[in-house]
Amino acid sequence: MAWIATGTVAAMSILALDLGTSSARAMVLDSAARPLPGALARRKVVITQGRDGAATIDVAVYLAAVVECLDELSAAGRLDGIALVVATGQWHSLLPVDVAGTPLGPVMTWLDTRAVAPETVSGPVDAAAFHQRTGAWWHRFFWTVRLRWLRERLGPGPVRFVGLLEYVYAVLLGDAPMSVSQASGTGMLDLATLDWDPEAVELAGVRPRELPPLAPAGWRGRLRPEYARRWPGLRDVPWAPSTGDGAASNVGSGCVDATRAAVTVGTSAAVRLVQPVPAGRPLPPLPQTLWRYRVDHERIVTGIAYSSGGNLFAWARRELRLPRGPELEAALQRVTPGAGVRADPRFGGDRPPGQAPPGSGQLAGLSFDTTAVELLAALMDGVCQQVAADLRLLESTVDRTVEVVLGGGAVAASPWWRRAFHETLAPRSVRRVANPEVGATGAALLALGALDGPGGLDAIGRTDEGGSSGSADPVSR
Numbered sequence: 001m002a003w004i005a006t007g008t009v010a011a012m013s014i015l016a017l018d019l020g021t022s023s024a025r026a027m028v029l030d031s032a033a034r035p036l037p038g039a040l041a042r043r044k045v046v047i048t049q050g051r052d053g054a055a056t057i058d059v060a061v062y063l064a065a066v067v068e069c070l071d072e073l074s075a076a077g078r079l080d081g082i083a084l085v086v087a088t089g090q091w092h093s094l095l096p097v098d099v100a101g102t103p104l105g106p107v108m109t110w111l112d113t114r115a116v117a118p119e120t121v122s123g124p125v126d127a128a129a130f131h132q133r134t135g136a137w138w139h140r141f142f143w144t145v146r147l148r149w150l151r152e153r154l155g156p157g158p159v160r161f162v163g164l165l166e167y168v169y170a171v172l173l174g175d176a177p178m179s180v181s182q183a184s185g186t187g188m189l190d191l192a193t194l195d196w197d198p199e200a201v202e203l204a205g206v207r208p209r210e211l212p213p214l215a216p217a218g219w220r221g222r223l224r225p226e227y228a229r230r231w232p233g234l235r236d237v238p239w240a241p242s243t244g245d246g247a248a249s250n251v252g253s254g255c256v257d258a259t260r261a262a263v264t265v266g267t268s269a270a271v272r273l274v275q276p277v278p279a280g281r282p283l284p285p286l287p288q289t290l291w292r293y294r295v296d297h298e299r300i301v302t303g304i305a306y307s308s309g310g311n312l313f314a315w316a317r318r319e320l321r322l323p324r325g326p327e328l329e330a331a332l333q334r335v336t337p338g339a340g341v342r343a344d345p346r347f348g349g350d351r352p353p354g355q356a357p358p359g360s361g362q363l364a365g366l367s368f369d370t371t372a373v374e375l376l377a378a379l380m381d382g383v384c385q386q387v388a389a390d391l392r393l394l395e396s397t398v399d400r401t402v403e404v405v406l407g408g409g410a411v412a413a414s415p416w417w418r419r420a421f422h423e424t425l426a427p428r429s430v431r432r433v434a435n436p437e438v439g440a441t442g443a444a445l446l447a448l449g450a451l452d453g454p455g456g457l458d459a460i461g462r463t464d465e466g467g468s469s470g471s472a473d474p475v476s477r
Contacts, residue, residue, distance in 0.1 A: 012083035014448075015073075015234070016440035017066065019089030019165055020245065021047060021109050022267055024062060026069035027437060028078050033252075033444035035437045039078045041069035047109060053358075055111030059095055059103050059167060066168055070231055079233030086240045088248035088443040091185030091293065093164040094146055096154055101171075104154055107164050108146065111307070113349065113358065115140040115149040124199060132283065133190050134197050135292030135302075139352040142187025147204040160210050165242045173221040178212035179241035180279075184293035191294055194279045215241045217297045240447035245439050246303070247295040248446070250274050252438030253405045256299075256451055258398040263387055263421065264438075265309045266408040268348075271387050272303030273394050273402065287393055289353060296446055302397060304390045307348030308361070310410030312379040313417075315347065320372040328373070329415060335377040337420035341365045343375075343382035380417045384424040391425065406432040 013036070014029040028039035043065035049055045073079050092110040097103055108115075117123070123138040124130035136142050140149075147161060162170070163182055170176035183189040188200035188211070196211055220238035222228075228235040243251075246264070250272050255262040261273045277283060277300045286292050292302045322328055347361035363378060395402055404425055411417050411432065422430045435441055445451065 013081050014444045015079065015082045015085045015237070016437075016444055017069075017085070017087040017089070017168075018245075018437070018440050018443075019062075019066065019087065019168065020439075021045060021057070021090050021111070024065040024069060025437075025440075026066070026073055027440055028073065028082070029440065029444050033441045033448065033450070035435070035440065039073065039076075040437075041072040043068055047111065048106070049111070053113035055109045055113070056106035057093075057109060057164070059107050059164070062107070062164065063168060063171060070234075074231045074233060079231055082233055082237050084240065084444075084447060085234065085237055086440070086443040086447045087165060087169075087242040088245050088439040089165045089242060091182065091244040091246060092141065094143060094150070094186075095162050095164060095167050096150060096159050097162055097167065099158050099160065101160075101167075103167070104159060105150075107167075108150070110141065110351075111348070113140060115146040117145045118148055121148070121203060121205075124203065128288070130197075130199060131288065132286050133192070134187055134200055135184065135191050135286065135300075136187030137291075137353045138203060139187070141352040144187050144200050144203045147206050151205065160212075161206070162212050166212050169221065169239070169242070172223060172227050173239060174224050175221050176212070177215035177219060177241070179215050179243065179296075180294045181244045181247055181296060182242055183212070183214055185244050189294065191292060191300060192280060192283055194294070194297065240443075243295070243443045243446055244293060246270055246272055246305070247274070247293065247299075247301045248439040248442035249407060250301055250442065251295065251445050251451070252435065252440070252442030253407050253433045255405050258400070258402070260403045260405055261303075261391060261394060262405050262407060263391075263425075264408040265383065265406070265410040265417070267309055267311050267410075268305060268307055268351075269309035269383055269387065269408075269410075270303055270305035271391050271394060272301050273398065274299055274301045275398070284397060287397065289390075290393065290397070291352065298452070303394065305351045306345070306383065306386055307351055307358075308345045309383060310408070310413075312345055312347060312383065313376070313410055313414065316372075316376040316379055320375060322372055322376060331373040332377055332414070332416035335374055335416075337377070337381050337384070337416075337423050341370055341374050341378035343378040345379050345382035345386065377416070377420075380414070381420050381424070384417075384420045387421070388424045401428060403429045403431070406430065407438050409436065412436065 012031045018025040025042045028036045094108040166176050166178050180194050190197040249264050250262045253262045256274050258275050263271045279297045295301050342364045344362040349358040350356040
């Protein structure tokens with residue numbers, strides 16, 4: 001479905017799946033990729049965590065949740081008139097399956113820290129060149145380390161490796177190649193050639209046929225007959241390749257070029273910048289502490305992510321017995337961002353390339369008159385300080401100061417946190433996108449080709465002016 005630069009398309013609806021680590025959601029969007037009221041089905045997801053660093057999802061339960069979401073929308077008549085299905089979801093997930101596609105264990109999520117690099121493998125020959133090609137590091141977070149570790153525990157039988165989204169697509173569609181966006185999150189994709197990196201494959205100790213095939217540009221899938229009968233509204237509807245959640249969120253926030261960075265704070269947090277770099281073109285230099293993935297065949301996304309975000313807010317509110325809602329916000333308004341207690345918010349450890357384990361968080365500057373609300377404020381401000389430092393590094397890659405768009409449920413829920421970001425990131429322009437489903441919106445805009453026609457960013461509507469990517473507001477001071 002081609003996008004028209006005026007922002008209008010033929011009447012149509014879009015079904016969007018958002019397969020995250022905390023929930024599985026299915027929703028219907030209009031032709032401008034805006035969520036339709038009352039057309040959202042959601043199921044919570046349970047992550048099983050262990051003291052050994054395990055953080056896994058039962059894939060059968062997850063698949064059932066996705067099917068239930070689609071059943072709910074179908075029963076409500078919401079799948080009638082759907083013209084396209086898109087999906088976004090968690091980067092970095094890993095699931096072993098046998099040759100028939102049957103799972104051989106649970107899904108390893110990005111939170112899982114168990115994988116250890118074998119002592120017999122020394123890593124990339126040239127770590128800097130490897131990082132520049134793949135945008136990743138030889139780190140327990142990525143498939144280059146996880147595949148060897150996992151294979152040792154699976155035994156000698158034949159095995160293939162997929163991500164969560166590829167498994168869901170395989171069950172529902174049959175044909176399930178991996179998008180270049182999801183493949184880039186494995187740390188094994190050459191970001192220029194858009195093929196599996198030979199050195200990464202060797203480091204992972206696998207053969208190319210044990211990895212998913214990669215989806216070519218323009219790939220579209222169709223439902224298996226049994227699911228087409230279950231959801232007749234989707235019988236002949238094309239499915240687009242999935243988009244990594246961070247990349248989709250940037251696009252849905254209107255951050256699609258080097259002038260605007262997205263700062264997203266949900267359960268975790270991240271700061272990211274999208275640049276147009278078509279496949280086969282030379283990649284711009286990449287600072288050692290930043291990662292880089294693919295949005296699609298035409299764009300890259302560069303940034304850094306943190307294990308702590310809204311989970312800090314939830315932890316502090318629970319353990320410190322803090323009040324809720326307006327009462328808590330009123331108490332926070334009496335605290336000056338950046339003053340008093342200081343916090344290292346790495347409660348969940350480091351995301352790569354850092355190696356700090358979970359339990360690395362710290363609080364300093366405590367006194368007998370320190371309040372529980374001041375502790376919460378320090379944790380939130382600690383995230384702001386992390387983002388500010390890394391945003392300066394990200395700006396060095398484009399040689400300019402960028403605008404910032406805040407997104408995610410955590411900052412949406414806390415005016416004080418938005419104020420803290422505003423003051424920490426000054427003098428940059430800081431705004432907030434109000435659309436709570438920026439990932440689904442972004443995946444739809446990409447599948448529609450909204451960024452490829454005349455106008456680029458203007459075609460999807462700048463967030464500070466409202467538009468199809470969701471309205472935004474100036475951050476409250």
